[in-house]
Amino acid sequence: MIPGTAAQAEILAILVEPPNLLGQFDFVNGIYQYDSVSYTAADVIDQPGWIGAGGLNVPIFSQANIILAALKTRLATCQWTIVLEVETLSLVQREIFFWEGDATDSYFIDIEFNAEWRGNSSSDVSSQTVEDFTHSISTAIHRVAVTRRDSRFSLSVDGFDTEVDATTCTLPVIGSPMTVFSFGAPAAFGSRPFNIRSFSLYDPVINLQLPLLSVSQAISGAVTLGGRGSLAVIANVISSGPQLYNAAANFAGTGNLSCALTPATVAYSGSAVLAGSGRFQADFSPTDLGSTLKLWLDFSDTTTITASAGAVSAVTDKSGAGNHVSQSTAGLKPTTGANTLNGRNVLTFTADYITRDGPAVDLPTPDDGSGGTNTDGMTMVCLRKIDSGTSGATIAIFNSGASYGDSSSIGLVGGNTSAWGNGGGTSAAIVAQFADADTTNWHCDSAIYLRTTRTIFQDGTSKNTNNNSVTTAATTSLYIGHALALDRGSAFDLTGKIAEVIVLNGRSVANRQKIEGYIMWKWGLQANLPVGHPYAGGAP
Numbered sequence: 001m002i003p004g005t006a007a008q009a010e011i012l013a014i015l016v017e018p019p020n021l022l023g024q025f026d027f028v029n030g031i032y033q034y035d036s037v038s039y040t041a042a043d044v045i046d047q048p049g050w051i052g053a054g055g056l057n058v059p060i061f062s063q064a065n066i067i068l069a070a071l072k073t074r075l076a077t078c079q080w081t082i083v084l085e086v087e088t089l090s091l092v093q094r095e096i097f098f099w100e101g102d103a104t105d106s107y108f109i110d111i112e113f114n115a116e117w118r119g120n121s122s123s124d125v126s127s128q129t130v131e132d133f134t135h136s137i138s139t140a141i142h143r144v145a146v147t148r149r150d151s152r153f154s155l156s157v158d159g160f161d162t163e164v165d166a167t168t169c170t171l172p173v174i175g176s177p178m179t180v181f182s183f184g185a186p187a188a189f190g191s192r193p194f195n196i197r198s199f200s201l202y203d204p205v206i207n208l209q210l211p212l213l214s215v216s217q218a219i220s221g222a223v224t225l226g227g228r229g230s231l232a233v234i235a236n237v238i239s240s241g242p243q244l245y246n247a248a249a250n251f252a253g254t255g256n257l258s259c260a261l262t263p264a265t266v267a268y269s270g271s272a273v274l275a276g277s278g279r280f281q282a283d284f285s286p287t288d289l290g291s292t293l294k295l296w297l298d299f300s301d302t303t304t305i306t307a308s309a310g311a312v313s314a315v316t317d318k319s320g321a322g323n324h325v326s327q328s329t330a331g332l333k334p335t336t337g338a339n340t341l342n343g344r345n346v347l348t349f350t351a352d353y354i355t356r357d358g359p360a361v362d363l364p365t366p367d368d369g370s371g372g373t374n375t376d377g378m379t380m381v382c383l384r385k386i387d388s389g390t391s392g393a394t395i396a397i398f399n400s401g402a403s404y405g406d407s408s409s410i411g412l413v414g415g416n417t418s419a420w421g422n423g424g425g426t427s428a429a430i431v432a433q434f435a436d437a438d439t440t441n442w443h444c445d446s447a448i449y450l451r452t453t454r455t456i457f458q459d460g461t462s463k464n465t466n467n468n469s470v471t472t473a474a475t476t477s478l479y480i481g482h483a484l485a486l487d488r489g490s491a492f493d494l495t496g497k498i499a500e501v502i503v504l505n506g507r508s509v510a511n512r513q514k515i516e517g518y519i520m521w522k523w524g525l526q527a528n529l530p531v532g533h534p535y536a537g538g539a540p
Helices: 069-075 207-214 286-292 509-522
Strands: 009-014 021-026 031-034 037-039 055-058 063-065 080-088 095-101 108-113 117-122 127-132 141-149 152-157 163-165 180-184 194-202 232-237 241-245 257-261 272-276 293-298 305-308 311-315 335-341 344-350 354-357 378-386 392-398 407-413 416-422 429-435 443-450 453-458 461-466 477-480 482-485 490-493 495-505
Touching: 021 069, 055 063, 055 180, 069 180, 069 194, 080 095, 080 108, 080 207, 095 194, 108 141, 117 141, 117 152, 127 152, 127 163, 141 207, 152 207, 286 293, 286 495, 286 509, 305 335, 311 335, 311 354, 335 495, 378 392, 378 509, 392 495, 429 453, 443 509, 495 509
Parallel strands: 392 482
Antiparallel strands: 009 232, 021 031, 021 194, 031 037, 055 194, 063 180, 080 141, 080 194, 095 108, 095 180, 108 117, 117 127, 141 152, 152 163, 232 241, 257 272, 293 495, 305 311, 335 344, 344 495, 354 477, 378 443, 378 495, 392 407, 392 477, 392 490, 407 416, 416 429, 429 461, 443 453, 453 461, 482 490
16 A cells, blocks of 8 residues: 555556656646757647646637647657547537647548547558546546557557557658648537647657556656666556656565555655556567577676776677676776667777677577588677778677688678678688668667678668578677678678677577667657657567
């Protein structure tokens, strides 16, 4: 029991990434921001005179149009998460809180209450409708969070479970027909009066995050979950409604969840402990793939990095396979703590590297080492950014020896992002590659290898395949940020940054796409996944 309450709480624990807030209008407190720029009410809507103590009061059959050009352009993509805090004033007929449509109302998206909470997305050939029948409305303040993407329309009200329509509804946003963006709707749709207290716009979030955005109260604190990442705890206290606690918490085993909740208000005198059975949901982790996972270097997890004054001497492999990497030479140590991606630590490489040598290395190979074909093959995935240069390896796996002639690598070769292999101790490099001169953006490069073929992917999209054969011996060496190019007689040293590296045994499409989805959502790059990718609409 929580002191001051008269009912047990239901617990929902999930791993979450912080949502990316693009803009927020607080009509109650007079704060209007978009893309880190502050505006006045008259800058953002055409009816600033409707703003009062209760927020933006939208009269019957009326609409307050958004006029901020940059915001209209972002809304016109029809790919967003919107959070509205509304005060309902009438339960007669429908209240349309948000409207986005073309000049003739042939295409539109709306968020409304009409006997149930509802979101609609309509084009000339298809539509999406998401409805919440179970959560009744009252003349009170409510929060509703809605995600709209072509492949997903999702809604959560007041911290309750997300409702979803997964129908595909592509709206033609090129030369966008969406020209009207408003609180309230055209008169013909018969919207009743209401108050908009606040409006927030985010990049699209996964369904499990919507209750965290629609919940009524938030408290911050340190949170851990079995060593696997951040934890958010929702306590749906029946007597007072949903509240969000980001509190000190630990989850062990598969049974009950016990949390120490930081006091929320003066009514909570001292720390409280909430223990009992609840629902536990966790996002995908690479370790869920079991023994298939052979290497996991996560440079955002600084507890795995050994460094002095930023110079990295060792990184622990999180896969459980024991493929830890190190660097003992002072002048060849990459740097930690100097750069980040969306707030997470990355390693910086400038002609330096980390490595593992020796027969104990447990990494897959495209060949079984005896001239036959390893039908499993292997998969490499890495998130990296090239800062300069036209050649530099991100990851290289070798057969050790004087020539390092048997290898499988991902990196930049002559201005081409490549999955390449040398085989049989010869200088012939067999390469699947594509032109890539991008020194500005981060990319997730993936490659699958078999003795007879290799395919390179970027951000989840297949780029090139090479079907020539190599004969690759057993793998015994690993390099991150470096490869010795036998056919060039010199090393390929990376000048850039690496965030995460994962190697899997096998060439499973499902496993590769899970890792791509995991990496892209974790590092805030999910918008770069192609529409057809299974995790374009949500993290695995």
